[in-house]
Amino acid sequence: MIVGIIGSGGREHAICTKIKESLKTTKIFCIPGNAGTSALAENVDIKINDFKSIKNFCLKSKIELLIIGPEQPLVDGIVDYFSDTKINIFGPNKKASQLEGSKIFTKKICAKYKIPTANFKIIENSQDAKKFLSNAKYPLVIKADGLAAGKGVYICKDYNESLVATQEIFAGKFGNAQSFLVEDYLEGEEMSYFIICDGDNYKFFGTAQDHKRVGEGDKGKNTGGMGCYSPSRLFNSDLSEKINKKIINPTLTAIKDLGTSYKGFLYVGLMIKNNEPYLVEFNVRMGDPECQTILPLLENDLTELIFNCCLGKLKNEKVNFSEKKSICIVLCSEGYPEDYKKNIVIENLDKLILKKNEYIFHAGTKIENNQILAFGGRVLNFISVSNNFKNSRDDIIDLINRLNWKHGFFRKDIGYKVVNK
Numbered sequence: 001m002i003v004g005i006i007g008s009g010g011r012e013h014a015i016c017t018k019i020k021e022s023l024k025t026t027k028i029f030c031i032p033g034n035a036g037t038s039a040l041a042e043n044v045d046i047k048i049n050d051f052k053s054i055k056n057f058c059l060k061s062k063i064e065l066l067i068i069g070p071e072q073p074l075v076d077g078i079v080d081y082f083s084d085t086k087i088n089i090f091g092p093n094k095k096a097s098q099l100e101g102s103k104i105f106t107k108k109i110c111a112k113y114k115i116p117t118a119n120f121k122i123i124e125n126s127q128d129a130k131k132f133l134s135n136a137k138y139p140l141v142i143k144a145d146g147l148a149a150g151k152g153v154y155i156c157k158d159y160n161e162s163l164v165a166t167q168e169i170f171a172g173k174f175g176n177a178q179s180f181l182v183e184d185y186l187e188g189e190e191m192s193y194f195i196i197c198d199g200d201n202y203k204f205f206g207t208a209q210d211h212k213r214v215g216e217g218d219k220g221k222n223t224g225g226m227g228c229y230s231p232s233r234l235f236n237s238d239l240s241e242k243i244n245k246k247i248i249n250p251t252l253t254a255i256k257d258l259g260t261s262y263k264g265f266l267y268v269g270l271m272i273k274n275n276e277p278y279l280v281e282f283n284v285r286m287g288d289p290e291c292q293t294i295l296p297l298l299e300n301d302l303t304e305l306i307f308n309c310c311l312g313k314l315k316n317e318k319v320n321f322s323e324k325k326s327i328c329i330v331l332c333s334e335g336y337p338e339d340y341k342k343n344i345v346i347e348n349l350d351k352l353i354l355k356k357n358e359y360i361f362h363a364g365t366k367i368e369n370n371q372i373l374a375f376g377g378r379v380l381n382f383i384s385v386s387n388n389f390k391n392s393r394d395d396i397i398d399l400i401n402r403l404n405w406k407h408g409f410f411r412k413d414i415g416y417k418v419v420n421k
Contacts, residue, residue, distance in 0.1 A: 001303060002062055004029045005041070006048055006078075007069025010330075010363035010381040011288040014295045015067060015302070016040050017359070022303035029061060035372045036362025048073050051081045058087055065307055066090065068264075071147060074284050075101035079263075088310035091264040092284050096255050099266075099282040103143050103181050106282055113250040117279040118183040118271075126170055132182065133162045141183040142166065144174040153222060155185065188273035189417075190280065191232045192290050193243055195268070196305070198314035199261035202248070204240065206294040206321060207232040209417070210287065214337055216413045223337045224378055227329040227414035229389060230293040231321075234272045243268065243277045251282070263309065292361045292381045293328040297321045324357075327392040327415050328383045331400055331408045333364070336377035344374045344407045352403060357385040358395060379408060390419045 001024050005012050013036040019025050020040045031054060033043035046053045048070065058066055066082070068074055068091035077094035091097075098105040110117045118141070123129045142165040144152030152174040154165035162182075169177045194205040208230040214220040247268060255262045267283035267290070286294075295302070299320040308317055333340035346365070349372055354360065361383065364376015382399055384392035393415055400410055 001025055001064050001307070002027045002029070003303060004031060004058055004061075004063040004066040005033075005037075005069060006031045006054070006066065006073060008032050008034045008037075008048075009069065009288055010361040010378065011286055011291040012069040013037050013361040013363070014292040014359075014381075015069060015286075017361070018295045018298065018302040019067075022301045024301065024303045024307075029057075029063065031057070034362045035365035035367045036360070038367060049076065051076075051078055054078070055082060055085065058082075059085065063087055065303070065310065067306060069285060071097070071100050071283060071285050074264075075147060088307060090306050090310055092262050093260060095258060095260045096262045097284045099251070099255075100284040101147060102145055103281065104145050104179060106279075107181060109251065109254045110279060113254050115247050115250050115279055116277065118186045120181050120183045122179055123166075123182055124179045126166060129166045129180075130163070133159055133166070136162070136182070137184075138162075139185040141181075141185055142169070143181040143183065144169045144177060145180055146175050146177070186271040186273070186278055186280070188271040188278070189234060191234045191270045191272050191277075192228070192287055193232075193240075193268040193270055194286065194290070194294065195248060195266050196309055196314065196319070197252070197262050197264065197266060198309045198312045199263045200312060201315045202252070202266075203314060203317060203319045205265065205319060206230060206290075206297065207235045208287070208290040208293050209233065209415075210290060211411060211414055214411075216411050217416075221337050223332075225287070225289045225330060226332070226411045227327070228287075228289050228293050229325070229327045229415035229418060230290065230297060231325075233418045236275070239272065239275055239277060242275075243270065247277060247279050288363075289328045289330055289381055292359070292383055293326045294321075296357070296359060296383055296385050297324060297326050322385070324385050324387055325389045325392055325418075326383060326385045327389060327396060328381050329393070329396045329400065329410050329414050330363070330378050331380040331382065331403075331405065331410045332378050333374055333376070334407055334409055340377055341407065342375040343368075346372045346374055346379070346403075346405055348403060349380075352399060354399075355384075355395070358399065359383040360399075374407065389415050393419055
């Protein structure tokens with residue numbers, strides 16, 4: 001089977017690696033891919049928002065399965081754009097992708113279908129914002145409505161902080177903003193919960209706990225993710241049943257009530273308190289870096305699983321995961337998540353010798369003049385799978401130290417809640 005993968009991050013490199021393992025896979029194209037995917041697939045230099053060129057290339061190259069990695073093309077309707085072809089495309093359509101594309105859309109579904117989540121208010125202009133926020137109870141959470149690469153969330157301790165958030169959102173920091181959400185601050189611990197869905201049936205696809213703050217101890221500015229571990233320490237069968245019953249089932253019902261169905265990965269971002277789940281957000285694709293942490297634990301043939309999902313044949317599939325522990329640490333460019341230098345050479349990467357259960361997934365990298373360059377904020381993902389979280393983290397830190405890239409930094413405390421001290 002000829003497979004296409006859209007995206008250029010660590011998530012897409014992880015997917016590419018797993019797809020490559022399948023005996024059903026004959027060739028892989030990554031659009032546009034990165035320095036890491038180039039070793040496994042043929043990278044194709046097409047922008048992910050150029051649907052016409054992507055479609056023409058897929059038809060010309062006889063791609064049979066197209067996997068959409070990032071959220072932007074899904075929200076923009078790439079699945080609908082391919083509806084007149086016979087290519088099996090994996091991901092939700094434009095209407096279903098509003099679950100991530102609009103936080104307000106999701107909150108309205110929560111209200112209508114009684115899905116547990118934080119109380120919220122929709123703010124539509126600066127004047128209403130000042131009036132509401134001056135009398136609000138703090139701390140509270142302010143969220144930009146659209147896509148914000150994981151960065152459009154502000155936890156505000158007081159009125160002044162909320163005003164800064166309001167000004168940045170309405171000034172267009174996260175795109176054209178007509179409104180934003182104000183939510184009650186939820187106490188608890190976060191967990192990422194995943195499913196794979198074929199439009200009618202879904203299967204559990206792992207858990208993780210992400211560390212989004214740039215600083216150790218989960219302090220500092222929000223990022224796209226500094227690392228994570230899987231499975232989440234909060235996960236248990238009773239909680240899983242509650243998540244399915246109270247959150248996932250009513251959400252999929254809501255999508256069907258809109259006259260469509262959900263097909264693809266669904267990321268359920270949760271706050272857990274006293275073993276009760278509260279929805280924080282949905283993502284309409286695998287998380288990043290959660291994907292890089294979960295896929296090495298997957299025992300299924302991913303090509304076969306996704307293809308059967310596209311055909312609506314997920315019901316009889318059994319999704320199996322290893323019982324081992326996985327940790328991912330993200331190596332970032334100095335200055336991230338603010339300004340950072342681009343096109344910096346990463347030396348000695350090819351000299352690192354990986355153990356059987358160690359992986360390096362490229363994120364913000366490219367090849368130029370036979371050199372690997374860092375051009376993104378999150379550059380490389382280091383993953384280790386073992387029987388023990390501490391062993392996995394120690395192995396990763398040793399690996400990063402051996403690389404000794406002078407222009408990067410990383411958090412040494414990823415998974416601190418589960419690592420034996």
